[in-house]
Amino acid sequence: MRSRWLAVSSxxxxxxxxxxxxxxxxxxxxxxxxxxxxxxxxPTPDAAGGSNALAGQIANxxxxxxxxxxxxxxxxxxxxxxxxxxxxxxxxYPGGRPHLDAIEIQMARPVREQMLDLQLERADVVDLPPExxxxxxxxxxxxxxxxxxxxxxxVFANDDPKLREALALSVDRAAIFNVLLGRQGxxxxxxxxxxxxxxxxxxxxxxxIQRARQLRAESRRTQPLTLTYDPQDALARAIAERVALDAxxxxxxxxxxTSIASPDARLVRVLLPTHDPQAALAAVAAALGAxxxxxxxxxxxxxxxxxxxxxxxxxxxxxHVPVAYGLGARVKGWAASKSGAWALDDVWxxxxx
Amino acid sequence: xxxxxRLLLLVTLVLFLAVGGVSAVVWSxxxxxxxxxxxxxxxxxxxxxxxxxxxxxxxxxxxxxxxxTSESVNRMALEFSRAPDYSLxxxxxxxxxxxxxxxxxxxxxxxxxxxxxxxxxxxxxxKEAATAExxxxxxxxxxxxxxxxxxxxxxxxxVKVGDQPLFVVGGTRIDDEFLKTLVLPAGMRTKxxxxxxxxxxxxxxxxxxxxxxxxxxKEAELLLRVLRxxxxxxxxxxxxxxxxxxxxxxxxxxxxxxxxxxGVLFVANSRRAYVDLERHIGSxxxxxxxxxxxxxxxxxxxxxxxxxxxxxxxxxxxxxxAAGHWDxxxxxxxxxxxxxxxxxFNRMTRELVGQRDRALQAERVAAWRELxxxxxxxxxxxLFPLQITIENLTRxxxxxxxxxxxxxxxxxxxxLAELSNLKEIIGRFSDFSKMPQPHFQPVDVNELVRxxxxxxxxxxxxxxxxxxxxxxxxxxxxxxxxxxxxxLHRALSNLILNAMDAMPxxxxxxxxxxxxxxxxxxxxxDSGSGLTAEECERxxxxxxxxxxxxxxxxxxxxxxxxxxxxxxxxVESAPGKGTTFRIELPKSSEYRVxxxx
Numbered sequence: 001m002r003s004r005w006l007a008v009s010s011x012x013x014x015x016x017x018x019x020x021x022x023x024x025x026x027x028x029x030x031x032x033x034x035x036x037x038x039x040x041x042x043p044t045p046d047a048a049g050g051s052n053a054l055a056g057q058i059a060n061x062x063x064x065x066x067x068x069x070x071x072x073x074x075x076x077x078x079x080x081x082x083x084x085x086x087x088x089x090x091x092x093y094p095g096g097r098p099h100l101d102a103i104e105i106q107m108a109r110p111v112r113e114q115m116l117d118l119q120l121e122r123a124d125v126v127d128l129p130p131e132x133x134x135x136x137x138x139x140x141x142x143x144x145x146x147x148x149x150x151x152x153x154x155v156f157a158n159d160d161p162k163l164r165e166a167l168a169l170s171v172d173r174a175a176i177f178n179v180l181l182g183r184q185g186x187x188x189x190x191x192x193x194x195x196x197x198x199x200x201x202x203x204x205x206x207x208x209i210q211r212a213r214q215l216r217a218e219s220r221r222t223q224p225l226t227l228t229y230d231p232q233d234a235l236a237r238a239i240a241e242r243v244a245l246d247a248x249x250x251x252x253x254x255x256x257x258t259s260i261a262s263p264d265a266r267l268v269r270v271l272l273p274t275h276d277p278q279a280a281l282a283a284v285a286a287a288l289g290a291x292x293x294x295x296x297x298x299x300x301x302x303x304x305x306x307x308x309x310x311x312x313x314x315x316x317x318x319x320h321v322p323v324a325y326g327l328g329a330r331v332k333g334w335a336a337s338k339s340g341a342w343a344l345d346d347v348w349x350x351x352x353x
Numbered sequence: 354x355x356x357x358x359r360l361l362l363l364v365t366l367v368l369f370l371a372v373g374g375v376s377a378v379v380w381s382x383x384x385x386x387x388x389x390x391x392x393x394x395x396x397x398x399x400x401x402x403x404x405x406x407x408x409x410x411x412x413x414x415x416x417x418x419x420x421x422t423s424e425s426v427n428r429m430a431l432e433f434s435r436a437p438d439y440s441l442x443x444x445x446x447x448x449x450x451x452x453x454x455x456x457x458x459x460x461x462x463x464x465x466x467x468x469x470x471x472x473x474x475x476x477x478x479x480k481e482a483a484t485a486e487x488x489x490x491x492x493x494x495x496x497x498x499x500x501x502x503x504x505x506x507x508x509x510x511x512v513k514v515g516d517q518p519l520f521v522v523g524g525t526r527i528d529d530e531f532l533k534t535l536v537l538p539a540g541m542r543t544k545x546x547x548x549x550x551x552x553x554x555x556x557x558x559x560x561x562x563x564x565x566x567x568x569x570x571k572e573a574e575l576l577l578r579v580l581r582x583x584x585x586x587x588x589x590x591x592x593x594x595x596x597x598x599x600x601x602x603x604x605x606x607x608x609x610x611x612x613x614x615x616g617v618l619f620v621a622n623s624r625r626a627y628v629d630l631e632r633h634i635g636s637x638x639x640x641x642x643x644x645x646x647x648x649x650x651x652x653x654x655x656x657x658x659x660x661x662x663x664x665x666x667x668x669x670x671x672x673x674x675a676a677g678h679w680d681x682x683x684x685x686x687x688x689x690x691x692x693x694x695x696x697x698f699n700r701m702t703r704e705l706v707g708q709r710d711r712a713l714q715a716e717r718v719a720a721w722r723e724l725x726x727x728x729x730x731x732x733x734x735x736l737f738p739l740q741i742t743i744e745n746l747t748r749x750x751x752x753x754x755x756x757x758x759x760x761x762x763x764x765x766x767x768x769l770a771e772l773s774n775l776k777e778i779i780g781r782f783s784d785f786s787k788m789p790q791p792h793f794q795p796v797d798v799n800e801l802v803r804x805x806x807x808x809x810x811x812x813x814x815x816x817x818x819x820x821x822x823x824x825x826x827x828x829x830x831x832x833x834x835x836x837x838x839x840x841l842h843r844a845l846s847n848l849i850l851n852a853m854d855a856m857p858x859x860x861x862x863x864x865x866x867x868x869x870x871x872x873x874x875x876x877x878x879d880s881g882s883g884l885t886a887e888e889c890e891r892x893x894x895x896x897x898x899x900x901x902x903x904x905x906x907x908x909x910x911x912x913x914x915x916x917x918x919x920x921x922x923x924v925e926s927a928p929g930k931g932t933t934f935r936i937e938l939p940k941s942s943e944y945r946v947x948x949x950x
Contacts, residue, residue: 134440175478182440241475241499256499 025333029349030102032328033125034114036232038082038107045070053271053323054107057342061087061103067094073345074103083107099333099348115326124328124349125342130321131235134182142327146340148185148193148320151270152239154227155288156314157263163225163252166215168316169208170250171243177319180238185321191284191306193320197277199303203317212250224253229267231258239318240267271323275338277302281309288313360661361653368645376638383634387627394538395603395620401535402543402618406506409525410491414508416453417523421510425449426521429460434515439468439477446471450523457496457505457524463517473498483610484520487511492610494524495547502549504528504607504616527607527616540623542600545607546576547616568592572602572619579604579617589624597628663691667698679705731778735771742767781906788910791837791917798873798938799827801838802864805845812853819859826865834873834940836918844914847907848877848934855881855932872920873940878933884926892924911936 035054043055045063064072073095074087087103106123114126118141128136128143130150137143156164173187186193187205194200227244229236240256247254257263270287272280281302282292290313293305310317323340330350335343420426426449429442442460450458450471458471461481470476486492487509494507507524532543571590578586583606591599600621607616666683673681681702685695742764749760806823813821852862860880867874884892893912911934915922918938926932 134438138441172478179440179443179477182438238474241473244499245473245475245479 025099025346025348026351027097027099027348028101029099029351030104031100031125031331031344031347031349032104032106032117032123034106034109034117034123034127036109036111036114036127039085040081042076042079042085048273053273053340056273058085058087058105060341061344064093064095073098077102095345098345100344103344118326118328121328121330124331126326128324128326129235130181130184130324131238133184133322133324136324136326142329142331143324144327144334144336145324146322146336147195147275147338148322149272149275149339150185150321150323151188151191151193151268151272151284151317152236152319152321153191153268153270154243154265154316154318155268156265156316159314160219160221161311162215163219163221164314164316166212166219166250166252167243167247167254169206169212169215170247170252171316171318172207172246173205173318174207176239176242180235180242181319181321184324185319188317188320190317191310191315192272192277192280196272196275196280197299197302197306199299202303203307205317207246209249212252216251224255225264226260227254227256227265227267228258228260228263229256230269233269235321236267236269243267243318273339273341281306285309285313288315360656361649364653364656365646365649368649369642372638372641372645376634376641379634380631383630384627387630391601391622394541394622398535398537398541398543398620399605399618405531405534406493406527407491409527409531410506410508413455413506413523413525414491414510416455417458417508417510417521420449420453420455420458420523421512421521423449426460426512426519427514430512430514430517430519433462433519434517437462437517439466443469443477444474445469447474453523454525455523456503456526457507457522459522461520461522463520472496472503475499481520481522483507483509483522484511486610487520489610493527493607493615494609495549495615496524502547504545504547540626542621542623544619544621545616546619548580548614566592575602575604575619576617579606580614583608583614590621597625599624599628660691663687663695667694670698670702674702674705679709728782732775735774735778738767738771742771784906788913788917789840791840791914793835793837795833796836796838796841797833798831798836798841798875799829799866801841802827802845802866802875805842805849806864808846809849809853813862819857821853821856821859821862823862823864826863828867831866831868831873832940834938836938837914840914840917844911844936845875845877847911851907851934852877852879852881852932855879860931868940871939872937875936875938876933877936878931880931883928883930883932884924885928889924889926893922 037052037054039052039055039058043052043059043062045059045065047055047059048063060072061074062072062076063070071090071093073090073093075090076085077088078084078086084107085105087105089098089101091097109117109126111127111129111132114123115132115136117123118126125144128141128145133143133145154167168189173189177183177185177187186200188194188200189203189205190197190200192200225247227240229240231237237256244254244256254265268288270284273283274280278293278295285292290309293309296302296305309315325340327334332348332350333346335346337343425445429445432438432441439462446458446460446469450456456472459476459481460468461484462468463484465480465482465484467476467479467481483494486507488511489509491506491508494505496503496505496507504527505524506527507522510521510523512519512521528545532545535543537543568590571588575586575588575590585603585605587601587603589599590602600623603620603622605618605620606614607618609615663683663686670681670683679702682699683695685692685699745760746757746764749757753760802825806825810823812818813823849862856862856879861878862880863876863878865874865876865878867876893908912922915936915938920936920938922937923935924932925935
């Protein structure tokens with residue numbers, strides 16, 4: 001009886017040890033990251049928390065102002081501006097050497113090719129645009145997804161409050177959210193997402209064509225509006241065309257375009273690099289060329305500041321969308337982040353024969 | 354208007370009407386032929402359009418059916434029956450449309466919601482009403498695009514895989530590229546106008562009309578007519594003042610499945626060939642008319658030669674008769690009415706000559722009688738004293754020879770006086786018979802009148818003679834005229850003497866010169882007792898006199914002088930109101946030519 005118990009215990013111990021060996025982090029290996037974005041120069045320490053997402057991610061890897069000499073867990077080994085960046089592990093990092101030996105970042109890589117590389121295991125981490133999250137999920141792709149931290153909005157060059165309000169009321173944000181984004185993110189009329197502030201729902205994001213027509217009729221403008229978007233951004237193009245279609249129902253003529261120097265309006269995407277509402281609002285202001293609002297600890301003041309900023313900058317918020325990455329099967333230890341920042345300290349690569 | 358001219362006009366008119374009538378008929382036939390040919394060409398083109406439309410429609414139906422039966426669409430339909438997530442299929446239409454070469458493709462749910470649109474990807478969630486046409490023949494449909502409106506031939510297929518049907522709505526464009534596939538005859542062009550839901554407004558504002566070319570305005574009006582009448586209409590549109598640049602435009606409405614006019618097919622036929630032919634016909638008609646007029650002149654000339662020449666000869670002969678040549682005769686060249694007219698004319702002139710001769714003879718006899726009467730009267734007066742004197746001489750010789758010498762002396766004195774009187778009478782008659790022909794030279798009538806007055810001035814104021822006051826009212830602008838000054842002076846003297854005789858108790862003598870357009874006028878007025886109307890009528894008859902001792906030759910001489918000057922003399926008088934003689938002498942340049950001659 002005792003021998004049987006020992007035998008069973010031995011088997012269980014062996015099985016437990018075997019299981020621990022599979023999940024235990026390994027040192028070594030190169031993480032292959034592909035991204036659609038690119039940088040021309042190496043980022044400075046203050047790029048962390050800025051509106052340039054890639055620069056902020058890299059700054060977080062190579063700088064750590066709060067520890068030791070201020071250097072981060074990785075060092076720059078090779079940099080080809082706009083194309084490739086290679087980082088190696090910093091053995092002297094006060095927080096401990098990362099598990100990864102190196103990180104290779106391929107920049108300016110088209111999304112379609114990134115997905116192919118991920119499927120062919122030629123890449124470990126790839127960008128996953130929000131409109132592709134739903135399909136990628138269905139295809140079984142591993143995802144790392146943030147909270148909705150990217151604002152998609154229309155910014156008018158000159159303010160015509162009635163015209164701006166007419167456009168805001170004419171856009172069917174729900175259709176864009178449901179169809180174009182596959183229910184990823186959230187429709188919004190606020191600059192900051194609801195999960196961040198808690199009062200985002202106060203800004204009405206509903207569609208009211210009748211009111212939009214009435215406001216359009218009261219506006220003095222008679223010429224069509226031009227709306228520009230990033231020609232490389234498929235989602236921006238789809239949203240711009242949908243906005244133009246919806247606006248037509250309210251009697252607003254909008255011409256989406258990518259090639260005009262002084263448009264009447266721009267479709268912009270602003271990354272909120274932090275989940276702190278005041279910092280996020282300051283980032284939005286900076287991204288849209290305005291000064292940061294005064295800091296205040298009272299949520300009511302945040303709300304007032306956000307409303308003022310929205311009106312001052314002539315912004316019509318459309319959506320907040322998440323940041324997502326596709327992860328390869330050998331990537332282990334990827335920690336979920338609200339803001340979508342890369343957390344590679346604990347990431348390790350599964351060793352495969 | 355002469356017969357010749359009338360005949361010319363008549364023939365010309367007939368020829369002109371004939372040419373005009375033929376031209377009009379040819380014009381009408383040509384126009385009808387062109388219109389018929391144009392209708393046939395247009396009908397052929399429309400048939401070609403419909404055939405091509407049907408062919409395209411069949412192709413579209415096949416392609417849409419191919420998509421509807423494809424595995425991917427069936428899977429999509431099956432997915433919708435389970436747990437519909439339309440977002441996964443929002444981009445499905447574009448690759449399917451590209452694969453099947455369709456310009457338009459939409460996947461639509463049973464309630465008409467667009468899931469995916471190839472032509473306008475942003476239209477997901479909007480409604481599409483064409484699903485009601487599922488399974489029917491291809492149809493024309495208006496499709497809204499970001500850039501505006503397009504027309505297309507569409508087909509709708511229903512996919513019945515799951516619980517809820519899925520509709521595939523596909524089509525290809527009907528546009529200018531489609532029209533290029535049509536084979537157009539020379540001079541014909543086509544144009545397709547797509548109609549949006551809000552039809553064109555008529556171009557009615559004057560300013561708006563001024564800014565738009567007239568041809569465009571006409572085209573817009575044609576378009577409105579088609580939309581209003583919903584049937585083909587035709588009109589001529591001329592973009593410039595040159596009719597050859599005009600086109601006969603047929604506007605044919607293209608209707609959709611619900612009967613709405615979705616587009617208008619313009620079929621324009623150039624009018625150049627028709628206008629060119631029309632111009633050729635016009636030119637030919639003008640040439641024919643010109644030749645016709647020439648022919649009319651020739652024909653009318655020939656006809657006039659045949660018909661009007663004898664008439665003209667008679668007319669010329671009549672003018673000759675009127676001019677005094679009463680013995681004029683015309684040649685009788687035919688035995689018709691014209692010949693009879695000529696014979697009658699000749700008979701008439703012969704009669705006239707006979708009557709004139711007889712009248713002259715009678716007049717001559719009357720003149721001789723009058724002369725004899727006057728001579729008898731004039732000679733009887735001196736002869737009676739001669740006879741008495743001679744009888745006194747004879748009686749004195751027989752009865753008192755002692756007184757004979759005394760009687761003889763007295764008698765011879767009387768005899769000589771009476772003989773002198775006889776001689777004077779004979780001299781007057783002799784003078785009248787010897788009136789000379791005038792010798793014309795430039796004469797100042799005013800000067801002539803002044804000279805005449807001066808001659809008689811002494812007689813007007815002679816002692817023991819009634820006083821006559823003479824005055825002259827001269828028109829100093831009176832030009833010189835061609836006249837014989839001596840004869841004119843003689844006539845003026847006779848009139849002055851006549852006036853003096855008419856004022857035995859004295860009075861006012863007025864000599865007045867003036868002029869009218871063609872004559873110099875000389876008037877001699879007295880304030881005498883005047884004449885009766887009967888006396889006025891007979892005043893210029895030779896040997897007629899109202900005076901006791903007149904010969905009746907004075908005014909006859911005046912009339913003779915005035916007549917020789919191609920002038921005219923008239924008298925105005927009434928009892929108790931004096932008498933005015935008015936002499937009109939021509940001052941025409943034609944007559945002046947005679948001066949130099």
